[in-house]
Amino acid sequence: MQLTPADHAFITGGASGIGLGIADALLKRGVKVTIADINDEALAQVLASRGNGLRGVLLDVRDREQWREAKEKAEEVFGPVTVLVNNAGIAPDGLELADSVPESFERIFAINFFGVYNGIVTFGSAIRSLGRGHILNVASMAGLSGDRPTAGAYSSAKYGVVALSETLRAEMKPHGVEVSVMCPGLVMTNLPANTARVIGKEARGAMPGGLDAGVAGEMAVRGIERGQFYILTSFGRDDPIRKRFEEQLAAFAAGPDPDLA
Known part of the structure; x- marks a missing residue:
């Protein structure tokens, strides 16, 4: 997509981390x-440090009424949204699935998966009617390989975001709207503190190590400009993904049991 000053982007989780980098x-x-x-x-701090081309709205991505209100407020000033970035999310809870707490599992899905869906259902038809635009959904490397113990809820939600994005791409392509899914690896953000804030626990600091969030944001926007579907920030981590697809292809190649064919 060729980005111009006529475009208006709406970014969830935009007051920090990858969202702010974008x-x-x-x-x-x-x-x-x-x-x-x-x-x-965080919103107030960011708005105080940026120019007039930036506005902020409070939004809990789980709340569809808040989504409706946020869309109205955003478009009152800057006009129709042409770029939607569904970025808001929280971290894994560190529990194995057999020991998981349903409330925690559901909260992770409510934010990491349904938060993306809510953005699509709020803005998608309007962007489609414009005949141009871009929707970027932020998943994770965990959405491409679910072999990490204690991240079952998180990986499942992020896998869902990838599948949602694949379907959305097929639906939006005939209307001139592009779709991307970003699958970042480790990025230096305050995700632990944001997660603690949401679940009502003591906040921790930023994630140690990883890619600078500003660099990740630039990578995302370049992916939008190039029309990439998969946007990655970490490379050389494809072994578990290759293994997964090799197992799937081997299952197809094996064919049905002769006794059951």
């Missing part, structure tokens, strides 16, 4: 940006 990369290109976040303090 916002900054878009602002550099002259795109008007609305960042939505559940953290009012």
Whole structure:
């Protein structure tokens, strides 16, 4: 997609981390940006440090009524949204599936999966009617390989985001709207603190190590400009993904049991 100053991007989880990195990369290109976040303090700090091309709205991505209100507020000032970035999410809970707590499992899905769905159902038809635009859903490397113990809820939700994005791409392509799914590896963000805020626990600091969030944001926007479907930030981690598809292809190659054919 060719980004222009006429475009308006709406980014969830936009007051920090990858979301803010994407916002900054878009602002550099002259795109008007609305960042939505559940953290009012972080929103205020970001808005105080950026120019007039940025606005902010409070949003809990689990709440569809808040989504409706956020869309109205955003488009009152900057006009129709042409770029939707569904980025908001929380971290894994560190529990094995056999020991999982249903409330925690459901919360991870409510934010990491249904938060993306809510964005699509709020903005998707309007973007489709414009005949141009881009929808970027942020998943994770965990959405491509689910072999990490204690991340069952998280991986399942992120796998769902990848599948949702694949279907959305097929649906939007005839209307001139592009779709991407971003699958970042380790990125330096305050995801642990944001997760703690949502679940009501003591906040921890930023994730150690990993890619700078600003760099990840630039990678995302370049992916949008190039029309990439899969946007990655980490490379050389394809062994578990290759193994997964090799197992699937081997199952197809084996064919049915002769006794059951």
